[in-house]
Amino acid sequence: MNHPIFKLTTLSVLTFAVQQFTFADSSTRQTLPQFQAQDIPALCDAKIQDIQKQLKNFEAKPMSAQNNAASVLAEWDRIFASFEDFYGPIGLYSNVSPDAALRKAAEDCEIKISQFQTDIYQNPKLYQQIKNTQASDAIDSKFREDLLNDFEKTGIQLSAEKQARLKVILAELAKIEQEYARNVRDNPQKLEFTPAELKGLPQSYIDTLKKNDQGNYLLGFEYPEYRPFMELADNDAARKRYQIAYTRRGGERNLILLKQAMDLRYELAQLFGKSSYAEWALHKRMAETLEAVNKFLSDVHATVAPLEQKEVNTLREFQAKTLNIPLAQAKIERWSEAYWSEKLRKAKYQIDQEKMREYFPTQAAQDWLFAISSNLYGIEFKPAKVDVWQNEVEYYDVTDQKTGQLLGGLYVDKFPREGKYGHAAVWGVYGGSSLTGRKPISALVTNFNRKGLNSDELETFVHEFGHALHGILSTTRYSAQSGTSVERDFVEAPSQMYEEWARRKETLSKVADYCQPACPRVDDKLIAKLNAVHSYGRGLHYARQTLYAQYDMALHGSNALKVQPLDVWKKMEGSTAFGYVPNTEFPGQFGHIMGGYQVGYYGYMWSEVLALDMLSAFGKNLNNPEVGQRYRQTILSQGGQKPAEDLVKDFLGRKPDNKAFFDEITGQRVK
Template identity: 80%
Template sequence: MKTQAFKLTTLCMLSMGISQVAFADTVRSTLPKFQTKDIPAQCDATIAKTKKQLTDFEKIKLKKHAEAGPILAKWDQIFAEFEDFYGPINLYSNVDPSADLRKAAEDCEVKISQFQTEVYQNSKLYQQIKKTKASNDIDAKYRQDILDGFEDTGVQLPAKKQARLKVILDELTKIQQEYARNIRDNPEKLEFTPAELKGLPDSYIAALKKNDKGNYLLGFDYPEYRPFMELADNDDARKRYQIAYTRRGTEKNLVLLKQAMDLRYELAQLFGQASYADWALRNRMAKNPETVNKFLNEVHSTVAPLEKKEVQALREFKAETLKIPVEKAEIDRWSEGYWSEKLRQAKYKIDQEKMREYFPTQASQDWLFAISSDLYGIEFKPAKVDVWQDEVEYYDVTDKKTGQLLGGLYMDKFPREGKYGHAAVWGVKGGSTLTQRKPISALVTNFNRKGLNSDELETFVHEFGHALHGILSNTRYTSQSGTAVERDFVEAPSQMYEEWARRKESLSKLADYCKPACPRIDDELIAKLKAVNNYGRGLFYSRQTLYAQFDMALHTADALKTQPLDVWKKLEGVTALGYVPTTEFPGQFGHIMGGYQVGYYGYMWSEVMALDMLSAFGNNLNNPEVGQRYRQTILSQGGQKKASQLVVDFLGREPDNKAFFDEITGQRD
């Protein structure tokens, strides 16, 4: 899940290109298109306009305990209008085809970050919010969220510390951008001979580019990398590709990550906190590093023995396949995916490349629209609007019963040079019931054009869950719209939705949308897919735990003495597959430089709640009554309530972790 670093929020439409089209009793707003040369001036003008609005906000005469509602609405209006500009800028810096435009957008983001710090260090603005008194729970939470934003940006710090904090935040923005750019814009291509591509399907090879020697050139896009690692027979070629893939951020990113660690530690010190982890976790569900580390230790103790058992099973399978002694059948990091895929095919008769025949990309999208429509009572209506690239699609999302426009969905599905390299959703625009403002989500993936395997289908459904979380939001304030929830809950709705990509009652319908016809999912295939999903739980969750432990280890009180690659070598070195010399995973671990620092644990923390919430659907995932209740109690609420309360509202009880531990051990029904 990709979130905006600066969640600003509003009421008015910005006049700088936001398109407005009459639709029923509401207004469709679409994203503006920018010209590279215009962005600097537009950026400066937008910031200046917002500053003027905030100056006027400072001058509002307020008595102590003034009613919060009107003041919060005004605040929300100012920042929602700003979001009309910043939201698209943040998206385009990651997806626009023009490298020059992406760079201009990034430069603007630096100015935005500087402006953010100025706003939230402004004591006059802080006091205006502080003077108010909320008369209801929604206003009380929004008021506290705003005050937390001020306090987290140092409004209560002495002037000298405030100034240093501002420098730190500016530097972190620049470092994070450079880190991401080094990965995203890496032009390197690896050369492989035709013999090194043995094992890969003809359809994969046909899509590759050749050089003048007749060799194939592969880059770091996921649709090229993952099939190679799972299907290429040549062990040396896979090793070479994996090492290059982990180094695609270049050594520069190891330096940048260390700089970010040191700056984050210094930030925490300014607030009197022992570590960045202590500082960052204060307002999350977990509250403190001790709780996070205890949770990770519990998961690790559960899955580490399973990981060893699964690696041993791979060794035995490799030995049997190659007719060699088990002691000579080593499984290396670069061969785990290959032998796991071989074992899946042999044991469960599942060929992930063949699964693309069951899940054509367009049919998968049409199916996903249909099951979401039935579950939540919504419709997706294509509309022709300006987009940043010809293949990008746009849909109005409407309520079936009322015909009301709920929001807009952009979909950018296929890889291209310079585009964000994985799968993510940008909540480009938040909604507000006060102003009838409609939310916009942009779903970005890098899929095979012809079809998806079962893992990619889950990814599609997962990211679509984030998009719906934004679009089905129905909050009073824009700032609390959609995924504006605690970081360690934000993945839960999407993780829960993944189940729809696994169960027969939903998957069996996918073939209805295939043109031309595709194979239909039957009971036998569902059983195999379930077995495949349960297979490798130890390896998968051990890896997830490793990522989370590494993230936490970088942000302790000893951060200044810590080198990220040394920590990684130590932590990965004690896993069942060990550390591969010369690999540099920390230099391409985008999560900890893109908003998930001291947050990667949240994927598993969220999954505890996701799997427990799933229990409400019982044996019928397509139950529209439960779907509507879920829409109203979880999705529509955004961040108006604490995540813990949202879960209780939906389940009618406190959450339970049994389903999660059954899942990670492959025992869930």
């Protein structure tokens, strides 16, 4: 199943098989099918039955130890590509459809598909069909190994009794993870704030808010409402109230669900004879072992902990000076850190993040991002009118500049709405295949301010666009290895590297070329300020990232059954510079550890090690199309058909190292 990388027309069962694609050019473009909620259950059952029939034929093929892997793997990939044609959109629509009934029907279908996939990978006949092949080249060998690993991680080698229990566990986990995400995503709660509590916020922000009959403002948990409030609202008590509610938006139920997931994951690991879920999950990752992950996190923590404390002291000194109070009375709380950090940035660096929206209008930022990507990778983005799930969603054909060949499709869903996935993410809905000519499709989902982006949001846009390009520019032999189907602790690296394009003058200065009406142009002075702002808060940022990663590992260790997630969080957050805030419930809305990144959050920093190392190949010219083409061919086009370390070696011409990363987190990286 697809996981986000992080945030329909009526069709009958009989017509779905031939109408599942919308073609503007019948020989090239493949777009996403559109559904009605009431049709999904029957469509879901029909597609599962169709795949069952195809797999029956597959398992009945004569076997021999001399089977050529190429033909067997090609048939397998063709079957599962046809399956992805259905379940890829279903996974997307369960998170983005404006229709609550359709989201629920898609979720129910996802549960059926998850259970069916468990059946597939516990089928010994299918396993033997793959195992009894001989690969003739490295790509087939890697795909064969990946498939065998999928069977083995689904318990093909276990006893019938353990297989049955594993199937129950996986089904329960799928339901729990869905409910957890739904509780966060669909929370309708609105907090009431008086006009006085909004002092400090710009009028442009206030004008977007709804009022109640008493004239007070109603704010929900969407990013464009929450983040500016925490950075700009002068009322300390209002910020505290909002932050506590924000951390509790998953509800008490999500703490129960998280504990259930922890216990089930531990039991799963026990079925495989592993001491912990972390040990089980790290198999086939770049890090490989629990010890390697914990050492990495320990090294990062040792580096950033002093920086975090230094930055907290700097904020206290600034607060004391601003309020004209003794330093001993100055205190920075977790709910006031963003507020005082923003004030310090304005005072020390003259950077007002709300003013940055004037430099980066949302549409201009998108046009600019298309342009720099086109230059770097030799591609074009051509808008096309296709059926979409909401009227503001955009679609683009992505083509090669030299050949005109269609490379893939891109959907862009930029703005917040009720019931939509609340952060920024990319769904690699379809994988591409050079063997069959199948084209990849990525869906980029964000929740941006309609008027403009601040510099942090621009980085987010570029980051997620990097994921989308990783999918679209993939030219792998097999669709199952397309795009972001790489090791989990490498998957963020291409996107993290691309963030640098949102920080340098050579690229940022070009945003103004796409502004209509005109907007201010980024100059040397502003770049220097933005770099200073980027450097500021480095300790706070990486300390928090380390905390999240260490917490993730703590929940999935060998003593998982004995701990409660909120108790562990209170203890771990309590030992940080700001401590634990009473009544907050961060674990109940930590979507990463319930959405595919469990025992994987460390991967954000692990990937950044590789991202910054790969960035060195561009030197001082980020717009170099020669390096861009080499990167496109050696990294992006390869998807997961090579081990990630080999990809990086191919691009850099050497083994990767971590020097650039530790220079970055200590503020010593030369730009």
